[in-house]
Amino acid sequence: MHEMAKELLDAGERAFIDQVIVSKDERPGALLGILEAVQEHHPHKYLPMETLEYIALKTQTPLSRVYSVATFYALFNLQPQGDNTICICRGTACHTRGSRNLLESLRLELGLTLEDESDGGGADKILQTTPDQKFTVRTVACFGQCALAPVVEVNHHICGHANERTLQREIQTIERGSE
Amino acid sequence: MPQKKLSVRIDGELISAVEGQTILQAARANGKRIPTLCDLEGLTPVGACRLCIVEISGTDRLFPACTTPVQDGMSVTTVSPKLTQYRRVSLELLFVERNHVCSACVSNGHCELQAMATEMGISTVRFAYNYPKLAVDLSHPRYVLDQNRCILCTRCVRVCAELEGAHVWEVTSRGIHSRIVGDLNQKWGDAKGCTSCGKCVQACPTGALAEKGWAVEEMVKKNDNISSLVRRRGVQA
Numbered sequence A: 001m002h003e004m005a006k007e008l009l010d011a012g013e014r015a016f017i018d019q020v021i022v023s024k025d026e027r028p029g030a031l032l033g034i035l036e037a038v039q040e041h042h043p044h045k046y047l048p049m050e051t052l053e054y055i056a057l058k059t060q061t062p063l064s065r066v067y068s069v070a071t072f073y074a075l076f077n078l079q080p081q082g083d084n085t086i087c088i089c090r091g092t093a094c095h096t097r098g099s100r101n102l103l104e105s106l107r108l109e110l111g112l113t114l115e116d117e118s119d120g121g122g123a124d125k126i127l128q129t130t131p132d133q134k135f136t137v138r139t140v141a142c143f144g145q146c147a148l149a150p151v152v153e154v155n156h157h158i159c160g161h162a163n164e165r166t167l168q169r170e171i172q173t174i175e176r177g178s179e
Numbered sequence B: 001m002p003q004k005k006l007s008v009r010i011d012g013e014l015i016s017a018v019e020g021q022t023i024l025q026a027a028r029a030n031g032k033r034i035p036t037l038c039d040l041e042g043l044t045p046v047g048a049c050r051l052c053i054v055e056i057s058g059t060d061r062l063f064p065a066c067t068t069p070v071q072d073g074m075s076v077t078t079v080s081p082k083l084t085q086y087r088r089v090s091l092e093l094l095f096v097e098r099n100h101v102c103s104a105c106v107s108n109g110h111c112e113l114q115a116m117a118t119e120m121g122i123s124t125v126r127f128a129y130n131y132p133k134l135a136v137d138l139s140h141p142r143y144v145l146d147q148n149r150c151i152l153c154t155r156c157v158r159v160c161a162e163l164e165g166a167h168v169w170e171v172t173s174r175g176i177h178s179r180i181v182g183d184l185n186q187k188w189g190d191a192k193g194c195t196s197c198g199k200c201v202q203a204c205p206t207g208a209l210a211e212k213g214w215a216v217e218e219m220v221k222k223n224d225n226i227s228s229l230v231r232r233r234g235v236q237a
C-alpha cells in the first residue's frame, strides 16, 4: 500500500509534502498544519487518499490517525472541490431567517440533487460539487455573524442578509467572470 | 520514591489511596465497584461512556471516576438517586444511537452493555431510536466488525495502539457520525497493519467486534486476559 502511494503521487507533489513536513519540524501536533498546507497546495483543494497515505508514511503516523484527523475537522476535504465555494450557514440564527430555503434554492439553481446521500440523516451537513467542478456548496454551523443572518460565504467573502436574488446575482457574476 | 498516601472517603468509608490514582482505581483497590463501560483496566482511560460518574462533595458537578485523580480529603459518593438517573439516561442514549438487537447478537448474555442495562433496570428506552443504516464488515478472515453494535467506547482503538502497537483502529468524523474505522477507511481484511491478534475483539464490551464461527449467545469475551497481559508487561497506563 505504501509503495502504491509513492507510485501514484508525482515527484513534485512528493517533494512538496516532504518540504512541508520538514518545515513543521516534527513538532507534536504538526499533522494539522501539514494537512492544511498540503490541501491548500492541491489545485482542487482536497486531500486524495494517496496523499494521506504518503503523509502517514513520512510522518510515521498510523494511517487511521491521519484519517481520523482529516475527517474530524470540517476544514479538510477528501473530495475534489469546485473552483468556487458557496458556504451557507445553517446555524440557529440563520435557520430562523430562512437559510434552509436558501440552501435548497441554491442547490436547485446549480442542478444539485436534493436527496441526502450522507448516512445517519445529517441533512444539515452538506458538501456537494457540481459535475462540471465549477461550484461546491457546503454548510457551516455558525459563522459568528448572526446579526447579519442569513449569512452566505461566496469564495471566502461574506454576504450578510442574503436572499435568493443576491445569491443568483453572485452566481451570475462568477459565471460571467469565467467566460 | 514512595508515593504519597492520601486519605479519601468513598461512600462515607475512609480509605487510603496513592497519589496519581484515579477515583476509579482507588475505589477498586478497596473493593468498591463503580459501574463502567469504556474503562478497561490497563488501557488509558478516556471518559467516553460517562457511566462512572460520581459526586464529589463541595461541588455540584458530576465527575467521571475513571479520569478524575483522587485528592487528599476528597469525599466521593458513588451511589445516589441522581447518579442512577444520569447513568440511566447515558445508557438509554447508547441504545438509541445504534441498532442493538440482543436476540440476534453473538454476545447476547455476555454483553457489558446488556448487563449494565439489566443492572440499572432499563427495560424500555424513552427516546426515539435513531436506526442508522450501518455496514457489517466481514472482510477479515477471522473477525467481524458490526457497527450496529458499537458504543464507541474506543477500547479496541486503545488496545490496538497501546498494547499491540498496530494502531489499526481510530474514530472517524464526530458527533452522531462517529464511527470506528480501520486504516484509511479500509475494509478490515485489507488493513495492512492488522496482525490478526484479536485483542480488539476481546476488549470489545459488546458484539460489535466478534470472532467468526459463533452463533447467537456464543461469543464470550476474555477481557481479563488483556488486563493481565498489561500487568505482566508492566506497561500499566
Ligand code: FES
Pocket: A089, A090, A091, A092, A093, A094, A095, A141, A142, A143, A144, A145, A146, A147, A149, A150, A151
Ligand atoms: S447562525 Fe449563521 S452566523 Fe451565526
Ligand code: FES
Pocket: B035, B036, B037, B038, B039, B046, B047, B048, B049, B050, B051, B052, B053, B064, B065, B066, B067
Ligand atoms: S468508565 Fe469512566 S467514562 Fe466510561
